[in-house]
Amino acid sequence: MKIEDFTKYERARILGARALQISMNAPLLIKITPEDLEKIKFDALKIAEIELNSNILPISVKKPFPAKKTEKLKRAKEIKLSEKRKKEIEEREQEEIAKEGEIMAIANPDDEIEEKVSDENVEEE
8 A cells, every 4th residue: 555545543553563572673675875874863763754754564454334224315204294193293382382472471460460561551642
């Protein structure tokens, strides 16, 4: 595989594994001159990166694909409600609206008084 084919996570994992091997005195897979080793200060991670960039590492990454499904998607069926069921749903909605109105009246009792006063003023004129 080419370096471009790896994700940054796979690349980090490969570099880490190879750097560990190098730090445990594994033989280098690429010839590096002693001057170059001194330049990189014998850093195992940098040596591993040089090996990875030269496409010399015998490390592969398995990338399994998800199982392919060949069957067609099924459409959702429309549910037909009976007339009785429709009426029950409508009644529940109306009850919920009525409860919300009661809650609002309890929460803001001053609003009702102001409405009554303004209605009385309109009738007097």
